[in-house]
Amino acid sequence: MGRAFVYVILGGGVAAGYAALEFTRRGVSQGELCIISEEPVPPYERPALSKGYLLPEAPARLPSFHTCVGANEERLTPKWYKEHGIELVLGTRVKSADVKRKTLLTAAGETISYKILIIATGARALKLEEFGVSGSNAENVCYLRDLADADRLVNVMQSCAGGNAVVIGGGYIGMECAASLVINKINVTMVFPEAHFMARLFTPKIASYYEDYYKSKGVKFIKGTVLSSFDMDSNGKVTAVNLRDGSRLPVDMVVVGIGIRPNTSLFEGQLTLEKGGIKVNGRMRTSNSSVYAVGDVAAFPVQLFGETRRLEHVDSARKSARHAVAAIMEPNKTDDFDYLPFFYSRVFTLSWQFYGDNAGEVVHFGDYSGSTIGAYWVSKGHLVGSFLEGGSKEDYEAIAKATKLKPAIEDLTELERQGLGFALTV
Numbered sequence: 404m405g406r407a408f409v410y411v412i413l414g415g416g417v418a419a420g421y422a423a424l425e426f427t428r429r430g431v432s433q434g435e436l437c438i439i440s441e442e443p444v445p446p447y448e449r450p451a452l453s454k455g456y457l458l459p460e461a462p463a464r465l466p467s468f469h470t471c472v473g474a475n476e477e478r479l480t481p482k483w484y485k486e487h488g489i490e491l492v493l494g495t496r497v498k499s500a501d502v503k504r505k506t507l508l509t510a511a512g513e514t515i516s517y518k519i520l521i522i523a524t525g526a527r528a529l530k531l532e533e534f535g536v537s538g539s540n541a542e543n544v545c546y547l548r549d550l551a552d553a554d555r556l557v558n559v560m561q562s563c564a565g566g567n568a569v570v571i572g573g574g575y576i577g578m579e580c581a582a583s584l585v586i587n588k589i590n591v592t593m594v595f596p597e598a599h600f601m602a603r604l605f606t607p608k609i610a611s612y613y614e615d616y617y618k619s620k621g622v623k624f625i626k627g628t629v630l631s632s633f634d635m636d637s638n639g640k641v642t643a644v645n646l647r648d649g650s651r652l653p654v655d656m657v658v659v660g661i662g663i664r665p666n667t668s669l670f671e672g673q674l675t676l677e678k679g680g681i682k683v684n685g686r687m688r689t690s691n692s693s694v695y696a697v698g699d700v701a702a703f704p705v706q707l708f709g710e711t712r713r714l715e716h717v718d719s720a721r722k723s724a725r726h727a728v729a730a731i732m733e734p735n736k737t738d739d740f741d742y743l744p745f746f747y748s749r750v751f752t753l754s755w756q757f758y759g760d761n762a763g764e765v766v767h768f769g770d771y772s773g774s775t776i777g778a779y780w781v782s783k784g785h786l787v788g789s790f791l792e793g794g795s796k797e798d799y800e801a802i803a804k805a806t807k808l809k810p811a812i813e814d815l816t817e818l819e820r821q822g823l824g825f826a827l828t829v
């Protein structure tokens with residue numbers, strides 16, 4: 404038993420939604436395109452799950468954040484897919500793929516064949532068990548990757564009002580969930596192995612700006628250590644967190660954000676992998692000419708840096724997906740993907756954006772006791788990265804443009820003196 408499509412998108416997350424919109428704009432015919440997703444709902448803007456979705460008042464709920472509202476585009480509801488003749492195969496996990504035969508086998512036993520496949524399987528949250536700690540299944544331990552996780556987190560938060568939470572991990576999930584927990588009137592302690600949070604992007608100076616803000620909201624930090632075990636009650640609920648440094652923290656709930664792994668397993672041994680992801684060329688095409696990969700799972704050449712990178716951010720998922728569709732539908736009119744990495748976050752009333760690469764020497768600017776701060780990264784005599792907190796739309800556009808231009812920087816002291824003014828006049 405089986406169905407056949409010209410185009411199949413495997414995965415129904417952010418990249419899938421933007422790819423679908425691009426297919427319709429470039430003239431896909433009714434019945435040609437199918438999206439297969441393990442999730443029970445059509446593609447949505449995943450960033451909402453750690454922000455608006457967790458608000459105690461007027462929280463964001465579907466259908467308000469289906470793709471592609473995050474890029475101020477159309478909102479693709481189930482009706483939209485129907486009207487465009489796009490088959491949504493939801494609540495369906497693909498359990499194996501055969502790229503030679505061009506088939507996918509679903510967990511329900513259906514074979515779906517394609518002429519062109521776009522892999523958009525994203526990533527999964529790393530579990531504590533992968534670091535030798537058990538207890539992930541306890542009812543008050545939460546992860547956050549999909550809608551089901553977000554619903555669970557909301558329920559656990561609501562049952563712990565006024566209680567204590569430990570957030571394990573000092574990355575994006577840790578930072579955004581800690582803020583949401585505080586907004587929900589829960590006392591938060593963040594635990595992470597590094598010297599400061601967001602260690603892979605923030606400098607110590609930037610991190611301490613945010614950590615001071617978090618401290619002013621009552622958040623406590625325990626740095627340089629990791630979880631060693633949980634204490635459980637007879638119902639299997641975590642009652643305390645034991646850390647490797649010997650400390651013990653009584654808890655009502657735990658949120659874990661310790662990184663992700665791209666969902667590549669269906670294609671291991673069939674496609675070339677690099678940097679933990681599926682390697683693609685500048686047209687998002689894999690080592691098999693009928694298979695493309697986009698979003699978190701794809702490792703693609705970033706022209707600006709002259710090397711292959713895998714990025715785990717929404718802007719890259721949106722744009723790589725659109726680029727793959729352009730390359731598939733109009734190969735002669737489509738150049739190689741020329742992407743400027745863009746990351747952002749919003750916590751409490753704060754909001755930052757980062758463009759480019761955080762390599763080389765750092766020049767901080769702005770008033771680190773005020774509300775607008777920033778930094779530039781300079782590598783091999785050129786501006787390669789820019790960070791800004793508290794900027795206007797024009798300011799963010801300016802740092803993006805300046806970073807893309809990669810101007811030569813001769814004098815770091817002068818760059819520091821000019822600060823944001825440098826990007827505004829470049």
Ligand code: FAD
Pocket residue numbers: 413414415416417418419439440441442448449450451452453495496497498523524525526547548549666669697698699700714715716717718720745746747748749
């Ligand atoms: P995903 O959106 O993860 O979609 C993958 C899809 O594939 C899922 O629907 C999954 O169920 C499906 N799938 C996987 N394997 C199979 C299979 N075998 N069979 C069927 N279906 C399968 N980035 C930012 O830049 N800014 C933010 O503020 C931000 N906030 C975030 C908040 C949260 C809570 C999370 C989890 C991520 C956030 N991100 C943010 C990252 C961003 O959401 C991801 O980079 C983006 O979702 C990647 O898109 P994707 O389509 O590649 O993968």
Ligand code: NDP
Pocket residue numbers: 453534571572573574575576577579594595596597601602603628629630659660661662663715716717746747748749
């Ligand atoms: P991150 O990779 O951002 O951060 C993981 C953090 O956990 C790091 O600080 C890491 O330290 C730490 N860590 C690793 N192992 C352990 C351990 N055993 N105990 C304690 N801490 C540990 O991943 P997240 O889980 O925060 O985010 C998941 C995904 O969601 C990412 O792809 C992220 O980009 C995305 N996301 C993006 C957002 C945004 O862009 N605004 C918002 C929310 C999610 P180390 O660095 O030493 O490994």
